[in-house]
Amino acid sequence: MPQRYSEDEIIARVFAPIAGAAALGLKDDAALLAPEGAQLVVTTDMLVAGVHFFPDDDPSLIAKKALRVNLSDLAAKGAEPIGVLLALALPADWTNVWLEAFAAGFGEDGRAYNAPLIGGDTAATPGPLTISITALGRTQRFVPRTGARPGDAIFVSGPIGDAALGLALRRDAALAARLSPEARDYLIGRYLLPQPRLDLARWLSANASAAMDISDGLAGDLAKLCGASGVSAAIELAAAPLSAAAREAIAIDPALFETAITGGDDYEILIAAGGEAALPEPACRIGRIEAGNAPPRFLDVHKKPVFFKKLSFQHF
């Protein structure tokens, strides 16, 4: 068995070096914050090995994905990160090498996104690696799920379906072999490493009437946003932005279009905004909010409704 840190050593040697000021050196049981004149936004997401990622994925990428899905929630609420707490249940076979690579990735992204580690907890588990992150952010105005109004334009912040297709390729080697290496690498990369759209946080805070990050698929998450806002929507599927790699995959197997629209793990932002709101590329206008309580309609190029087998990913 490899040499392994004790619980105290994990904190002092692995995590304290990547911790931010509010963490008080990770020598305490809690972090201390004093946000000045801003709204405070708090969100949490839990990731389980074998469910949200492959257990033998690069630990630095696992750490970054776990962090980024939380930062994505902050971005969608119009908030900029203050810091994050990391609770980690380590499986029986963890090693120092694994843990240090995990912490290196976590620290790297923490610096890149101004989201320092400010607290956490470690525990042993007889089950799979389990990562629970809580992210805190500040905003001048929280962008709710509930604020979409009839007439609002609906945007997505970037290409849809890449991550769901990347996952499909990882699960189906025969399918993966039919794509160009560039398309394959791009799609798998988008699954492994989402890009939280923190660059849009200020724009959203100033302009969006409602927003959420797309974690469970565009179709299902739009239904959630409409449900929370008490509105309906019409989406022109032809307007949904697809990457060149996604188009290549869909050309090989047209059924993958539904995977792209309903699959999840996009971590782009779904946005409702009124008036003349215009978002920079690669954001894309895909439809509009309508009055009523009907489920959102997805329309093909002939304005005919398209029905999906399953709107989104569900754990249960």
Add this chain to the structure above:
Amino acid sequence: MPQRYSEDEIIARVFAPIAGAAALGLKDDAALLAPEGAQLVVTTDMLVAGVHFFPDDDPSLIAKKALRVNLSDLAAKGAEPIGVLLALALPADWTNVWLEAFAAGFGEDGRAYNAPLIGGDTAATPGPLTISITALGRTQRFVPRTGARPGDAIFVSGPIGDAALGLALRRDAALAARLSPEARDYLIGRYLLPQPRLDLARWLSANASAAMDISDGLAGDLAKLCGASGVSAAIELAAAPLSAAAREAIAIDPALFETAITGGDDYEILIAAGGEAALPEPACRIGRIEAGNAPPRFLDVHKKPVFFKKLSFQHF
């Protein structure tokens, strides 16, 4: 297989009814807070079935324990709760009945301690039930681990060792059979259901130079507090408060005294405070902070040092 809620139903039917205002009805991806003129304290603790509690324990007690160990951290920092986030990885055999009992306990304690649910996440796990809670609190002055000064008196907020003895009784039926039913029930109850000392938060904020909650045993946690403060300490073991039930157990097997002092799960507060600070019963003065970097000394009635095999519980 019993009927089970979908992921959305879990949120809407089980957790939304126990959520606080900052949760925005759990219809959003994040909670919104605006603490007024106070320091904000954030802490997280993760509990794993089979590690921190028995998987077949009453779900309402599991929920309360998971919540209370986090509230205990707030109390030790001199903070009063604002709200909590709950991330829950549910094992393959979860049922609606189990989940509703869990939420009922969580909601009951949330009301009792003014610690409403303000957000969370649910996931499926092939492993054991895993609960990760993040608690937010406010204080006028954060009580650090690092502030103990030579000459400070050392207090504990109440009886030490009850929970560790309760756990020992659950693991050793022969031992448990030798105790009176009252002592057995009391000690096991203290293991199942810690009492976060939020009643002391204001006193600590105003008076303590350093504090932490005792989760891994008095001896080891004192060593941590001294290490963080750069001081040493002397403890009179005869002054350590023991409940009548703990004394009964130790009379049966004197080796259990070491279990009581080093065992953990107390969730009483270890406090260093200067001057004429006096705490109400059942708090108890047990020693004082000394200068230097030596490990804390534990002294018997003859002022002779006592050495323990293992200072505290460690996961790894």
